[in-house]
Every structure is written in C-alpha cells, then in structure tokens.
Amino acid sequence: MNAIAPPLPRPVPLAPPASLGSTEAPPRHPLQVPWPALLGPLAAADAQALDALADTRLGTEGRMLFSRGDAAPAVVALLDGQAACGWWQPGRGLAAERVLHAPAWLALAGPWVDGRHSSDALAQSAVLLVALPVEPLRALLARQPLLALRFTDALAREVGRLDARLHELMHKDAGARLAAWICAQSADRPPAAVLRLAERKRDIASQLGMTPETLSRLMRSLSERGLIAVSGYQLRVLDASGLRLLAGA
Amino acid sequence: MNAIAPPLPRPVPLAPPASLGSTEAPPRHPLQVPWPALLGPLAAADAQALDALADTRLGTEGRMLFSRGDAAPAVVALLDGQAACGWWQPGRGLAAERVLHAPAWLALAGPWVDGRHSSDALAQSAVLLVALPVEPLRALLARQPLLALRFTDALAREVGRLDARLHELMHKDAGARLAAWICAQSADRPPAAVLRLAERKRDIASQLGMTPETLSRLMRSLSERGLIAVSGYQLRVLDASGLRLLAGA
DNA sequence: CGCAACATTGAGGGCCCTCAAGAGGTGTGG
DNA sequence: CCACACCTCTTGAGGGCCCTCAATGTTGCG
Numbered sequence: 001m002n003a004i005a006p007p008l009p010r011p012v013p014l015a016p017p018a019s020l021g022s023t024e025a026p027p028r029h030p031l032q033v034p035w036p037a038l039l040g041p042l043a044a045a046d047a048q049a050l051d052a053l054a055d056t057r058l059g060t061e062g063r064m065l066f067s068r069g070d071a072a073p074a075v076v077a078l079l080d081g082q083a084a085c086g087w088w089q090p091g092r093g094l095a096a097e098r099v100l101h102a103p104a105w106l107a108l109a110g111p112w113v114d115g116r117h118s119s120d121a122l123a124q125s126a127v128l129l130v131a132l133p134v135e136p137l138r139a140l141l142a143r144q145p146l147l148a149l150r151f152t153d154a155l156a157r158e159v160g161r162l163d164a165r166l167h168e169l170m171h172k173d174a175g176a177r178l179a180a181w182i183c184a185q186s187a188d189r190p191p192a193a194v195l196r197l198a199e200r201k202r203d204i205a206s207q208l209g210m211t212p213e214t215l216s217r218l219m220r221s222l223s224e225r226g227l228i229a230v231s232g233y234q235l236r237v238l239d240a241s242g243l244r245l246l247a248g249a
Numbered sequence: 250m251n252a253i254a255p256p257l258p259r260p261v262p263l264a265p266p267a268s269l270g271s272t273e274a275p276p277r278h279p280l281q282v283p284w285p286a287l288l289g290p291l292a293a294a295d296a297q298a299l300d301a302l303a304d305t306r307l308g309t310e311g312r313m314l315f316s317r318g319d320a321a322p323a324v325v326a327l328l329d330g331q332a333a334c335g336w337w338q339p340g341r342g343l344a345a346e347r348v349l350h351a352p353a354w355l356a357l358a359g360p361w362v363d364g365r366h367s368s369d370a371l372a373q374s375a376v377l378l379v380a381l382p383v384e385p386l387r388a389l390l391a392r393q394p395l396l397a398l399r400f401t402d403a404l405a406r407e408v409g410r411l412d413a414r415l416h417e418l419m420h421k422d423a424g425a426r427l428a429a430w431i432c433a434q435s436a437d438r439p440p441a442a443v444l445r446l447a448e449r450k451r452d453i454a455s456q457l458g459m460t461p462e463t464l465s466r467l468m469r470s471l472s473e474r475g476l477i478a479v480s481g482y483q484l485r486v487l488d489a490s491g492l493r494l495l496a497g498a
Numbered sequence: 499c500g501c502a503a504c505a506t507t508g509a510g511g512g513c514c515c516t517c518a519a520g521a522g523g524t525g526t527g528g
Numbered sequence: 529c530c531a532c533a534c535c536t537c538t539t540g541a542g543g544g545c546c547c548t549c550a551a552t553g554t555t556g557c558g
Contacts, residue, residue, distance in 0.1 A: 087420060097419060109408035112401065118412050138398065145394035149387065152361065152397060155404035159358035162411035163367050169418050170346060170458045171336060174514070201537065209419045214514060216538055232537095423546070450505065463546060465506055481505095481555095 031056050031079070033130055037103040038077050039150040046147045049140055055131045064088075065106070065121040065129070072111040074131035078102045081127035084203060088120040096206040099124070099199045108158060172248055174210045178218050180247035181208055182228065186237050197233040222246075280305050280328070282379055286352040287326055288399040295396045298389055304380045313337075314355070314370040314378070321360040323380035327351045330376035333452060337369040345455040348373070348448045357407060421497055423459045427467050429496035430457055431477065435486045446482040471495075 033054055035047045042050075056079070059065060065083060066072070078100050085106070086097040097119060100106060110118050111134045141148035168177050181204070186195055197204065205215035222228045227243055229236045237243060282303055284296045291299075305328070308314060314332060315321070327349050334355070335346040346368060349355060359367045360383045390397035417426050430453070435444055446453065454464035471477045476492055478485045486492060 087416065095420065097416065109405040109412070112405035113409055118409060119416070141398055141401070142394045145391045145397050148394050148397040148401060149390060152390070152401050152404060155401060155408060156358040156361035158408050159404060159411065160362055160367060162408065162415060163358070166411060166415055166418065167336065167346065167368070169415065171344065211515060212537070213516085213539085217514095220538085460547060461505070462507085462548085466546095469506085 031128070031130075033079065034103055038105060039147075039154055042150065043146065046144055046150075049144065049147070050132065053132050053136050053140065055133070057129045057131065059123045059127040059129060061123055061125050061127075063123045065123055065127070066117045067120045068117060070117045072107055072115055072117045073135075074107075074133045075105075075111050075137060076107040076129055076131050078104050078106045079128040079130050081123065081125040082199075083121055083123050083125075083127055085119045085121045086206065088122070094120060094122050096199075096203040098207060099203050101198060102128070105154065105158070109155060112155075169209050174208070174214055175218055175221070176246060176248045177208045177210070178215065179222070179227075179243045182222075182235070182237065183240070183243050183247055186240070191240065192236065195235045195237070197235060201233075280377070280379075282328065283352055287354060288396075288403055291399065292395065295393055295399075298393065298396070299381065302381050302385050302389065304382070306378045306380065308372045308376040308378060310372055310374050310376075312372045314372055314376070315366045316369045317366060319366045321356055321364055321366045322384075323356075323382045324354075324360050324386060325356040325378055325380050327353050327355045328377040328379050330372065330374040331448075332370055332372050332374075332376055334368045334370045335455065337371070343369060343371045345448075345452040347456060348452050350447060351377070354403065354407070358404060361404075418458050423457070423463055424467055424470070425495060425497045426457045426459070427464065428471070428476075428492045431471075431484070431486065432489070432492050432496055435489070440489065441485065444484045444486070446484060450482075 033047075033051060033056070035042050035050055055074070059081075065076075067088065080102045082099065082101055083106060084094055084096040084099045087095045089095060106121060106129065107117060110116055115134075141151065168180060172180065182195075186193070189195070201215055202212040205212045208215070210218075219228075219230050222243075223230050225242075227237075227239045227246070229238055282296075282300060282305070284291050284299055304323070308330075314325075316337065329351045331348065331350055332355060333343055333345040333348045336344045338344060355370060355378065356366055359365060364383075390400065417429060421429065431444075435442070438444070450464055451461040454461045457464070459467075468477075468479050471492075472479050474491075476486075476488045476495070478487055
C-alpha cells in the first residue's frame with residue numbers, strides 16, 4: 001500500500017505504570033548546562049552565574065517529577081530525555097497536554113507567580129533536570145537586567161505557543177488540528193523527507209485534544225486521500241499544500 | 250419563575266459592524282497611567298520612566314484596534330473601556346477569545362517575541378489605550394532590572410491563565426466549563442451577591458468555547474436544577490458547592 | 499411603529515467519544 | 529523455543545454532546 005519503510009519500534013516504550021509517591025533523593029550531577037538553547041544568546045558571566053545557582057538532578061523513567069498543586073520553589077528545565085506534562089488520572093494514566101524533548105523548559109511560569117505547579121509531570125525516559133531556585137534567581141536577575149530580559153523573552157514565547165494552541169482548540173476540528181500539526185512538524189525539513197514521530201501516538205492525540213482512536217482514523221483518512229503516507233512511526237507528506245488547506249491557514 | 254430583578258439592558262450594545270480599514274489618526278492624550286494595576290508595586294522613578302515612553306491613544310467603539318499578523322511594535326494596555334481579542338471572521342463578526350476590561354494588558358507577549366499580533370482586537374466601547382514601544386522599553390528594562398522583573402511576573406501570570414484555560418478546554422465538557430466560570434466570577438464576592446454579567450452572552454459563550462445557544466441551554470439547565478438563578482444579565486449563585494462539584498474541581 | 503441586534507427555544511444532524519475486540523510487537527520466564 | 533503477559537495501535541459499532549439552522553420573543557433606538 002503506502003510503503004515507506006518497515007515500521008520501527010515505538011519511540012519511548014512507557015515504563016510500567018508510574019509509581020507516584022516518595023521522591024527518591026536524586027544524585028547531584030555536575031554538568032555544563034546549555035543555557036543558550038533555553039534562553040538564547042547569553043553573556044559568559046551570566047551563564048556562569050546561572051551555573052552557580054543551578055541544581056541538576058537525575059530522574060528515572062516513569063517517575064513522577066511533580067504534581068499539580070505541589071510547591072514549586074524553582075524553575076525547572078529538561079536537559080536530557082523526554083517528559084510529559086498533563087493531567088494524571090488514577091487508573092487512566094497521564095493525559096499529556098505537552099510532551100517535552102530536551103532541551104526545554106519544564107516549569108517556567110508556575111514557580112514565578114504563585115509558587116505552585118499547574119500540572120502533573122512524568123519522566124517518559126531517564127531524564128536530567130536542572131532547577132533554579134526562584135528566590136536566588138530573582139536576586140540574580142535584579143542585578144543582571146540583560147539576563148532578566150532573556151527570561152522575559154522565554155515567557156513571551158510560551159504565551160505565544162499557548163495562545164496558538166488555544167485558538168486551534170477553540171476554532172478548528174480534529175482533522176484541521178492534525179493537519180496543522182503535521183505541517184508544523186514538517187515545516188523546517190526538506191519537502192519530501194521522512195518524518196519520524198518522536199512520541200507515542202496516544203500522546204500526540206492527547207496534545208491535540210483528541211482520542212487515540214480518532215487520531216488513528218484521521219491518519220488513515222489523510223493517507224487514503226493521498227495527502228500523507230504512514231507506516232508505523234514513519235510519516236511522509238505527499239501534498240503539503242493540500243494539508244495546509246485542510247489546516248485552515 | 251426565578252425572579253431576581255427586572256432584566257437590565259445589555260452590557261455593551263455592540264456598534265454597527267466594525268468597519269475594518271484605515272486607522273484614523275488618534276489624538277494624543279495626556280494622562281496619569283495606573284501602572285501598579287498592570288504591573289504590581291512600582292518605584293516612583295520606574296513609573297515616571299514608563300510615562301516618558303508611554304503613548305496614549307483614544308479609540309472609538311467598534312473600531313478594529315489591530316489584526317492578526319499586523320506589525321506589533323509596541324506593548325499595549327487597555328486603560329479605559331472594553332475590548333475583545335479573538336478571531337475576526339468576515340460576515341460572522343469577532344469570535345471573542347478573551348474580553349478585556351480596563352485596566353488590563355491587551356497585547357503583552359506578541360510584540361516581545363516576533364513583533365506580530367497573534368489575534369484580532371476590537372473596541373467594544375470607547376477605549377483609551379497606552380502603547381509602550383518595545384525597543385525603547387527593552388532599553389529601559391536593561392537599565393531598571395526591578396522593572397524588568399515586573400514584566401516577567403506579568404507574563405508568568407498570563408502563562409498561568411492560558412494554561413488553565415487550555416486544560417479546561419481539553420478535559421471538561423461545556424457544562425463543567427460554565428460552572429467553573431461562574432465559580433470564578435463569584436469567587437471574591439459575598440456568597441449570595443447578585444452578579445452582573447459584564448459582557449454579551451455571546452462573548453461569554455465564545456470565551457468558554459461554546460455557542461450562544463449552548464450557553465443559553467446550560468444556563469436554563471443550571472437554573473432548573475436550582476444551582477443558580479438567572480434573569481437577563483443578572484445572576485445569583487444558589488448552590489456554590491453544587492456548582493464546584495459540577496465544575497469538576 | 500418599524501428596524502436591528504440579542505437571547506431563547508426547538509428540531510435535526512454530524513463529529514467525536516466510549517466501549518469492545520483484534521492484531522502486532524516486546525520482554526519475561528518456564 | 530514457546531507461552532504468556534502487557535503494552536501499543538487499529539478497526540468497528542453505537543451513542544451522546546454540541547453545533548447548525550430556523551423561528552420566536554425581547555429590548556433599545558431612530
């Protein structure tokens with residue numbers, strides 16, 4: 001049928017149901033943190049100052065990193081591995097609202113304003129985290145205004161992303177959201193490149209606000225209409241303009 | 250039936266269909282800007298520095314304030330009046346994604362990061378705006394780190410609000426969203442106070458991601474079940490705990 | 499009064515969720 | 529090596545939520 005390549009094993013085979021519960025004491029871990037990837041271009045002195053505050057930690061696959069309502073005394077970034085933020089429902093697992101691949105901010109806004117995490121977060125692989133305690137960070141930013149502006153920019157980007165997702169969720173149907181997502185995924189790639197899905201399909205569906213069943217049906221529909229070719233976790237865009245049309249942009 | 254008081258006229262009788270198009274040159278308008286309401290506690294010197302950058306403008310009811318994709322050279326706040334941000338659909342009007350009552354930020358993140366507005370904005374009454382050109386603002390914040398932190402906080406609050414809305418939209422049905430909205434509206438009020446809806450019901454519905462018809466039906470349903478009492482634009486909560494239960498929190 | 503905009507109410511239907519069953523892949527233990 | 533457990537995705541059947549379309553009632557204004 002739509003042969004691309006033999007299907008590959010799934011991206012991150014989720015560990016046995018995450019055992020919520022006690023936070024095992026994580027080992028300290030000296031490391032060179034890639035601040036520019038998180039905050040943009042940075043003065044060397046600023047990077048060193050952040051390093052001085054930084055507290056890096058390891059987490060094992062399947063571990064709960066934090067939960068909604070937990071005290072959030074530090075801004076947290078993901079330096080290595082994969083993690084999902086969303087809503088933990090007992091018996092149903094974590095409904096992912098966003099899946100993060102390092103390097104990325106895991107908790108950027110929550111600690112800043114009300115000191116609470118606003119979602120549950122789960123390690124989907126072994127992860128390496130870095131935490132910046134917010135009070136010392138505030139003090140640092142009060143001395144280094146250019147660094148403060150980098151955080152402003154990062155937060156503004158976050159607002160933009162959330163705004164766009166909210167807009168899509170309110171005004172587009174499931175098919176359009178999927179088409180838009182595929183377009184976004186293949187945006188900065190060669191036209192006919194093979195795209196490898198980096199997350200479980202159920203997580204993709206969850207982030208798009210639909211069920212895995214609906215995602216599967218829509219994938220088949222797009223495939224039958226000749227817009228994409230799918231095989232397991234590999235995907236190729238066959239008709240980019242048709243996809244954009246469907247996406248309603 | 251559920252008598253509270255005679256219904257009052259609607260909040261903001263929307264002007265004749267907004268004439269998109271040319272931006273009439275708005276008059277300058279000297280004014281004391283209430284920065285603390287927008288940014289939190291501020292040093293007097295910082296407030297004066299902002300005043301020096303501020304460019305206040307008047308807008309008439311029904312005027313388009315900006316459109317999606319427009320260049321956004323300045324951060325904009327609403328100082329007086331009412332405005333709606335959302336999606337302008339030719340022939341269908343503006344689907345409001347958020348309705349703002351002064352004082353509030355109208356465009357806080359967009360100018361910061363990509364210099365584009367991410368939504369359409371419409372004046373729902375006569376409005377008074379204040380614009381802070383982003384480049385001079387950056388320069389100011391680079392000199393006044395405490396002021397930069399105030400912007401960081403404002404952006405972090407914005408992220409929190411968007412995050413919460415996204416979560417509700419993804420996981421709650423229309424009834425739960427309405428119940429949650431009513432709870433939020435009556436949060437900081439005496440228990441049995443009469444609540445006056447400050448926006449058109451179609452805008453409330455739009456912000457909650459539902460149609461006006463669905464909102465109307467749900468209002469009637471809540472009213473028939475004795476949870477609230479509605480009369481026109483007045484609303485009273487009769488069973489707060491029942492509402493919270495319905496809201497799923 | 500006539501007109502315009504809004505809200506309400508009803509009828510009908512479509513999108514997408516829920517539930518269930520089956521296929522394919524992986525790791526484990528006998 | 530095979531059986532088994534367990535996870536994933538897929539596919540189908542059925543139904544509910546909510547949207548669309550249309551008609552009616554109300555309010556405010558010229």
